[in-house]
Amino acid sequence: MAEEPVRPVPRTVVVRAGSITYPFAFDSGQLNRTGTWREAVDGARTVAVITSRPVAALFPEALRAIAEAGARHVVIEVPDGEDAKTLDIVNHCYQALAQAQFTRNDLVIALGGGTVTDLAGFVAGTRKRGTRLVHAPTTLLALVDAAIGGKTGINLPSGKNLVGTFHQPERVVADDTVLSSLPARELRSGLAEVIKCGFIAEPAILDDLPDPARAASQQSERYLRLIEMSVRVKARLLADDVADRGPRRHLNYGHTAGQAIEMASGFTLRHGEAVALGMVYAARVCELLTGTDGIVSDTRDALTRVGLPTRLDATVSFEQMWELMRQDKKVTPGRPSFVVSPRPGTATLTPMPEHTTARAAFDDVLRPG
Template sequence: MAPDQFHDLFKAWQKRLRRGSHRVRPPSHAPAAFVTAHAACPSSPPAICSPGRRVGAPSAAGRRIAPRTVLPAGVHWDRHGSAAQRACEPAVRRLAGSQRAVARKAPEVEEAVPPASATVVIRAGSATYPFTLASGQLGRIGTWREAVGNARTVAVITSRPVAALFPGALRAIAETGARRVVLEIPDGEDAKTLQVVGRCYQALAQARFTRSDLVVALGGGTVTDLAGFIASTWKRGARLVHAPTTLLALVDAAVGGKTGINLPSGKNLAGTFYQPERVLADDTVLTSLPVRELRSGLAEVIKCGFIADPAILDLLPDPARAQAQRYLRLIELSVRAKAQLLADDVTDRGLRRHLNYGHTAGQAIETASGFTLRHGEAVALGMVYAARLCELLTGVRGVTADTQDALHRVGLPTRLQAAVSFEQMWDLMQQDKKVSPGRPSFVLSPRRGTATLACMPQREIARAAFDDVLRPERR
């Protein structure tokens, strides 16, 4: 092949690289020297080393992702570098004098984007945003291009285990052309502290993160709670997108705009109401979850069945056997039920309070257990407690048995195993956000699909309900 032909071929590829083309495939007629040029360039994606293979996409300016660095504050992050072209120059100079070629236009490979399985429009006061449920969308560049918009920097808040499970999502975000900053936080409830929030603020300041840039919450309920809090308070409000990766986050934490961090005296005591721009829900994330996490998420699904849509309770799957597709309808119905309750009550003053069913006692139990219980497991126990209270306060029978039956069907606990006393639970309930005036308020569900609010009349009834259904049985 003539040298001038190779030069033209390489220049055509380099031009596409600068324009930020994604999914570029080297021409099938490219000479061996052309492939060697890519191999000699340390910033080129590894997949480019053989003709005809699908190529990892560069950023909009042909820049590479620099190795991850660790901030002094202890928060990990990475960013796009700009050394790709400089790294390629030696290889170009060596090869340009020996071979040149005439290049045909390299074809682009368009990614197939299947239609969304479901979209629920969330209206929360003056905010309106889509909850889009589509299989595989977290790994698609098109999804993230639309979400990123004109943001120059995307701060992805996630934990290390989640980042390892979803590299496709991180890669797709990087390939939008925006600078990607990854803030790795501790896994679980340990992340929801003022110390972690402070370290994240420092990382954002170091990245010169602006209000028009985008925070992405990639993870479960603790990540969406924390990332939402950070976005809502950074420069009085940055853009926010939720990408939930657990069933609990899909049906609850990512919808409605509640954010929160824990304090030594209780769970979610510091928080804000702050709506995301969109929620990107992907049912394929459920395949990565252990059965215990699926059961925990189903507690929030069951809650929606008791307070809003009883049809949900007839669709409960066996989490040890059901495939991810079985959850699609459950997720959609649960999100629709929640959307109806928060449409006119963003700040939890009226009907939205029904969504706290099982949470007054549940969050107290979760805290008293030292967070050894999953959130959904604690909420399940809270629903059993609320059901027994309903029977004692209203005289309605069968509420406790119906609740226990639904929870048993998916393998959730209905009686305490952890060493939690009534005194611990009662004291923590006094600090609940819903205390009024000086007494805990409870959501009761006398029958499926209905809910009402009640204040605890006296401590003796609270203890009687605890002894009846929660106190561990003596062996």
């Protein structure tokens, strides 16, 4: 039976990142309200909105509300998608901020998906050794993951997210109405990170997955529940491990292989699609290391329910994936840094699988037919 489109009540998750706390503040429709931005601007003379052209075209009302919030404002348009995450674009943003005579008290607003929050976070975190930042995520993936925790990332030709810093936003303006314009493929991509949270910490998530082929507005309560559960998982894991040296690493589940596959595919795969494949791969590695069955089938079952890929059909070879995996900045040879989930709701770190196991897992579950 179709769920009624219920207008949810506002709710806030307080994110603690070491000594810093900030609200992940949910409220439907708040992106377009001047009041939201008046509160966020709080004393800044200038506001710089970093966004891409397609996102700006989708959210003219949000840009208007920001413009009316009382500060001088500039919009810095950057390329869409991964093309934004380059050092050239970082430099372009620095120059635009300099032209706007931007000071440390001024505010950067990231309006967009995870590529925009990664770029804007890096720009804000590095210009003048740290400038104020507010995230306004517009994709499911950015809502549940990229906009919280303060990780920023810029790609180099040799690997994804190889340049970055930690820089926390002052708040996350979370508005689920952004989901209504997201294509099903982008919803699925975000659901990969949601499913990841189910496997590493919160198995209830796996029992409550939406149907991305149906309008998000018809399932808004379910999406809100999933966003909140996922944000709580991330907030719990990063609270005492901002620098990613302990439990926060569990959030990398599926990412060691996933990011390598994403890059090797030339970004033809969405981030979440690659993470989905990375989870299937990690599941097989876990089966090979522990002699247990059923982890791959559980993983494929959850991913298939939302239409995510569970087999690789892009032209990515084991050698390409392996080389990129070994360059992952989070991987230290001989030290536990590869995340496995032996059963839904649990995660543990093991050393990177050695070459024979790594290849066997690829051949078993990923090798294109």
